[in-house]
Amino acid sequence: MKSFRLHVVIRVVLxxxxxxxxxxFGMLTPFWLMSAWMVLFFVVTIVSLIRYVEKSDRELSGFLMAIRQNDFTNTYPAARSRSNQLHRAFNVITAEFIKxxxxxxxxxxFLKTVVEHSGVPLMAYTVDDEExxxxxxxxKTLFGIPYFTKLGSLQRxxxxLVETIRSLRTGDKVLVKVKINGEMMYLSIVTRELILQGRRNKVIAFHNINTELDQKEVESWQKLIRVMTHEIKNSVIPISTLAEVINDMLKGSGEGSFALGDLSPEDQDDLIVSIRTIEKRSKGLVKFVASYGDLxxxxxxxxxxxxxxxxxxxVVRLQExxxxxxxxxxxxxxxxxxxxxxxxxEMIQQVVINLVKNAAEALKDANTPNGQIQLVIAKYASEVVVQVADNGPGIEEEILDQIFIPFFTTKKEGSGIGLSYSKQIMRAHNGNLRVKSTGAGAVFELSFWVI
Incomplete structure (x- = not known):
C-alpha cells in the first residue's frame, strides 16, 4: 500500500x-518548442497515472470474474508486485475457495457413498420435468430396474406407483400394496420436498415392510387366539360340566333311567338351575360370536x-x-x-363417547376422589390430535399393549370390542388411536393426518 501511494504521489508531482x-515555457519564454514537449510529458504522465490507478480495478474485476466461473488457477506474484498487499489478499481468498x-x-x-450403500431405497427427482x-x-434392487432416467421408469x-408418488405432498407417509415381479409387497413411502437452485425436488424413501407386517400379523393372531380361547373356555367348560351333571342326574349308574318325577325337589331345583346356566352361557357364546362378526x-x-x-x-353436550x-x-x-x-x-363421535365412558367407568371403579376427564384438541404441523385424559389409576403396564386386542377386557360385563372397534374406525380415517399411562391417569389420543 505504501508503494502504491508513493507511485501515485510521484506521478501527480511529475x-x-x-x-x-x-x-x-509557453507563456513566459520564447521557447515554445520546449513548452510543447512539456505538454507531451504532462499528457504521458496523466495517462500513466490513470493506468496505474485502474490497474487494481482491472485485477479485482478479473479476480471476481474468475471466482464467478469457478476458475481458481490464477496466481498473483506478491513478491515483485507493486500491489503486494492486494495480491496477497487475492491469493489468500483463492486458497480458501479451493479449500x-x-x-x-x-x-x-461422502453423502453419495452413504446414500448409495444405504439399505433404505432412496430416490430424488425434479418436480417440473420428473427427471x-x-x-x-x-x-434398483427393490423394483428390479437397472436404470432410472425419469419418474415414469417406475411404471415398469x-x-x-407413479401416480401415488405424484400425489404425495411433503411429509406424507402412505402404505401402498404393489405387485413386483409376481410378488405382493407392502411399501411404506415417505416424501420430502426441497428447493434447490430455484427448482422443486422431491426425495422419496421406500421401505418394504412385508417382514414387519408378517411378524405383527403372527403376534396379533397369537394374542387374538389366546383371548378367544379364554372366552370360549369360560363358556364351553361350564356348559360341558353342567350337561354331564344333568346326564348323571337323569341316568342311573347301571340301573336304567330315572323319570323326572322320581327326582327329589332339591335335585329338580338343581336341574332347573343347571339348565338356566347352560342357556345363559350358550346365549353369551352366541353374543360373543355375533360381536366378532360386527367387529x-x-x-x-x-x-x-x-x-x-x-x-x-x-359429545360434551351429551355426556356432561x-x-x-x-x-x-x-x-x-x-x-x-x-x-x-x-x-x-358420527363415527368419530362414537369413538370419543366410547373413550369418555371408559374413562368414567375407570374413575368409578377406582373410587377416584374429584374425578376429572379432560378433552383437548391440539393442532401440530402434520397432525391434529384429540386427547381424552382422566386422573384415575391409569392402566397397568403389562396389559397396556393388549387393550386394543378384540375381546380383551378387564371389566366384568365388558365385551372387549369397544377399543378395538374404535381403533378400526380411526384406521378407516387414515388416522390412529394411541394410549399412554403414567400411573396418574390414562390418555387416549385420536390422531388425524393434516392434508
Missing part, C-alpha cells in the same frame, strides 16, 4: 511539474368436511350431565375457530 513547465470447494466435493462424495437426479442401488414395476364389518366412513371441534362439543351426576368433572380445551377435516362426524 504531472504538476510538467504542467507548470509547459505554462512557463471450500475441496471440502464440498469431499462431503458430496431422476438421485437413485441408490437399493431402489407397478403402473399405479369384522366396520362400515366405510362417509367423509365430509366437518368441524372437528364441533363434533367433540356435541351424566358425568356431573356421577361426580365427575368434564373439562375442555379447544383451539379458537373452526378446525375443518375430512371425516365421518
Amino acid at each position: 504531472a504538476v511539474s510538467f504542467g507548470l513547465a509547459a505554462y512557463y 471450500l470447494r475441496s471440502e464440498k466435493e469431499s462431503n458430496f462424495h 431422476v437426479t438421485l437413485v441408490n442401488q437399493s431402489v 414395476a407397478d403402473p399405479t 369384522a364389518r366396520v362400515p366405510r366412513p362417509e367423509l365430509q368436511r366437518v368441524d372437528l371441534c364441533e363434533v367433540v362439543r356435541e 350431565k351424566p358425568l356431573r351426576k356421577a361426580g365427575i368433572t368434564l373439562k375442555t380445551n379447544f383451539p379458537k375457530g373452526a378446525l375443518t377435516l375430512s371425516l365421518d362426524g
Whole structure:
C-alpha cells in the first residue's frame, strides 16, 4: 500500500511539474518548442497515472470474474508486485475457495457413498420435468430396474406407483400394496420436498415392510387366539360340566333311567338351575360370536368436511350431565375457530363417547376422589390430535399393549370390542388411536393426518 501511494504521489508531482513547465515555457519564454514537449510529458504522465490507478480495478474485476466461473488457477506474484498487499489478499481468498470447494466435493462424495450403500431405497427427482437426479442401488434392487432416467421408469414395476408418488405432498407417509415381479409387497413411502437452485425436488424413501407386517400379523393372531380361547373356555367348560351333571342326574349308574318325577325337589331345583346356566352361557357364546362378526364389518366412513371441534362439543353436550351426576368433572380445551377435516362426524363421535365412558367407568371403579376427564384438541404441523385424559389409576403396564386386542377386557360385563372397534374406525380415517399411562391417569389420543 505504501508503494502504491508513493507511485501515485510521484506521478501527480511529475504531472504538476510538467504542467507548470509547459505554462512557463509557453507563456513566459520564447521557447515554445520546449513548452510543447512539456505538454507531451504532462499528457504521458496523466495517462500513466490513470493506468496505474485502474490497474487494481482491472485485477479485482478479473479476480471476481474468475471466482464467478469457478476458475481458481490464477496466481498473483506478491513478491515483485507493486500491489503486494492486494495480491496477497487475492491469493489468500483463492486458497480458501479451493479449500471450500475441496471440502464440498469431499462431503458430496461422502453423502453419495452413504446414500448409495444405504439399505433404505432412496430416490430424488425434479418436480417440473420428473427427471431422476438421485437413485441408490437399493431402489434398483427393490423394483428390479437397472436404470432410472425419469419418474415414469417406475411404471415398469407397478403402473399405479407413479401416480401415488405424484400425489404425495411433503411429509406424507402412505402404505401402498404393489405387485413386483409376481410378488405382493407392502411399501411404506415417505416424501420430502426441497428447493434447490430455484427448482422443486422431491426425495422419496421406500421401505418394504412385508417382514414387519408378517411378524405383527403372527403376534396379533397369537394374542387374538389366546383371548378367544379364554372366552370360549369360560363358556364351553361350564356348559360341558353342567350337561354331564344333568346326564348323571337323569341316568342311573347301571340301573336304567330315572323319570323326572322320581327326582327329589332339591335335585329338580338343581336341574332347573343347571339348565338356566347352560342357556345363559350358550346365549353369551352366541353374543360373543355375533360381536366378532360386527367387529369384522366396520362400515366405510362417509367423509365430509366437518368441524372437528364441533363434533367433540356435541359429545360434551351429551355426556356432561351424566358425568356431573356421577361426580365427575368434564373439562375442555379447544383451539379458537373452526378446525375443518375430512371425516365421518358420527363415527368419530362414537369413538370419543366410547373413550369418555371408559374413562368414567375407570374413575368409578377406582373410587377416584374429584374425578376429572379432560378433552383437548391440539393442532401440530402434520397432525391434529384429540386427547381424552382422566386422573384415575391409569392402566397397568403389562396389559397396556393388549387393550386394543378384540375381546380383551378387564371389566366384568365388558365385551372387549369397544377399543378395538374404535381403533378400526380411526384406521378407516387414515388416522390412529394411541394410549399412554403414567400411573396418574390414562390418555387416549385420536390422531388425524393434516392434508
